[in-house]
Amino acid sequence: MFAYYLQLGLRSLRRNPMLTALMVMAVGFGVAASMITWSVFRAVSGDPIPGKSSQLYTVLVDNRGPQYNDNGEPPEALTYTDATALVAAHKAAHQTLFFNVAPSVLPEGNQSLPFIADGYATNADFFNMFEVPFEYGGAWRAGDDDGRAAVAVISHELNQQLFNGANSVGREITMDRHSYRIVGVTAHWDPKPRFYDLFSHNAFGDPVQLYLPFTRAIDVAMDTSGRNNCGSNTDFGVGREAWLHGECVWVPVWVELPDPAAATGYREFLTHYAAEQQRAGRFHWAPNVRLRGVNDWLDYERVVPPESRISLMVALGFFAICMVNTIGLLLAKFMRRAAEIGVRRALGAPRREIYRQFLIEAAAVGLAGGVLGLLLTALGMFGVGLLFEPEIARLAHLDLSLVATTLLVAIAATVLAAFYPTWRAAQVQPAWQLKSN
Known part of the structure; x- marks a missing residue:
């Protein structure tokens, strides 16, 4: 019966091409507007590290006092003094600290020019805590942190640029005139948003290219390329050591705690x-x-x-208007077939068969609208940059999950919209139609 009703529905759609085109366009445009904005919203609001986000915590300590805080909130990172002291205390199962670096990298060969690479000076726990995948090798050992070893981990992209994607573990890389031994190459890893580095406003920044030990970066006086928040303090002292041990905040700290009880203990x-x-x-x-x-x-x-939330709400409102119009078009289409319904009911067809027939027909309209919506969504991806910042707009893309969501939303919304027109059609009295026709 499903195939039979589907065949009847397709025949009905061909009988009224203009009405069918209007319904398909209403569904297609409505679902496309919703899916374009949804693709952006899901990219910026999703859980960046599912399965572990409940175990990771950022640590903040007020080093300025209430007169300099915003609504009583401490600064968004720690000083070097506090960060190193908390990590040295080892009160968490795993803990990491880091700061942004941008060393000059000298490629191999006399014809290559140096370039700036963005990365982090951190410790060995960083990779395990944030589930960084590796293509070759792995993270350095905790002993390398203590020994201030000249080691480095580079990204898949930087490995492609420097070594044409070959296994570069054990080779040397020159950064800021210092040599580092490569111990690992990460696979492509770029969580969005980059939850662990919101202090330096890198939520949607370019992928990280390299990592080196925090202690080594401090030893070679590598400056931070990220945010350095000194508040209202304009007296930084004289020299690097004065700044390093001063009250400027520039080192985010994260800890891994297995359960709420451990989090309570660490807060104490x-x-x-x-x-x-x-x-x-x-x-x-x-x-x-x-x-x-x-x-x-x-x-x-x-x-x-905020513009992603607003645009999503506007798109959903537009989609609702499109579905209201679809209800009206379906009602007009179904009620024009009152005579056909009357004959079927007089021949013994129960109301549930009328429901099945017309809902299957509505699903066919929804499928056609979903296909149109997919095409419009693909075209709309090129215009996302007109509404959002480039680093956010580039996150929107048409993948298999979005294709499936678009088709399911189109079909489900059209079937739901068809319930009232179908109910009206099922209420047709056979006697009236037979008498009047």
Whole structure:
């Protein structure tokens, strides 16, 4: 019966090509507008590290005092003093600290020119905590952090640029006139948003190219290329050491805690640490600390652009208007077939068969509208840059999940829209139609 009703539905669509075209266009344009904006919204609002986001926390300690804070919130990163002290305490199962670096990389060969590569100075725990995949080799060892070893991990993209994609583990790379031994090459890894580096506004930045030990970067006086927030303090002291041990915040710290009980214990440790700094005379205010999980951190930093929410709401409103028009068109189409319905009912067809026939016909309209919507969605991807910043617009793409979602939404919405017209059609009285015809 399904095939028979589908055949009847297709015949009915061909009998009224103009009405059918209007319905297909209404569904297609409505679903395309929704899917284009949805593709952007899902890219910026999804969980960047599913399965582990509930175990990762960023650590904040107030080193300025309430008079300089925004609504009582501490700065969004830590000082070098606090970051290294907290990591050295080893109160979490895994913990990492890092800062942005942009060293000059000298490729092999006399004809190559140096270039700037973006990366992080971090520790060995970084790779395990954030589930960084490797193509060759792996992360350096914890002993390399303690020994300030001249080692490095490079990305798949940088490996392609420097070594044509070959296994480069064990080879040397020159950065800022210092040689580093490559111990690992990551596979392509670019979580969006980049939840762990919101402090330097890199939520949607280009992929990271390299990593080197935090301790080594400090030893060779590698400057941070990221944000350096000194608040209202304009007296940085004299020389690098004064700045390094001053009160400027520039080092994000993350910890991995397996359960809420461990998070509670670590928060108490942070409070005790801040109280110790208060007793030592460094802080002159009550302990003010924060321990935020990945999703809380994304919400606090307002990572999802407001224009993505607004555009999604507008697109959904447009889609709703299109479906209201579709309801009217389906009602007109179905009620024009009252005589046919009356004859079928007089011959013994129950109302549920009328429902099946017309809902299957509506599904065919939805499928056609979904195909049109896919074409319009693919075209619309080229215009996303007119609404969003380039680094956000490039995240929108038409993949298999979006194709499936587009078709399912189109069919489901059209079938739902057809319930009222189908109900009206099923209420046709056979006697009236037979008498009047």
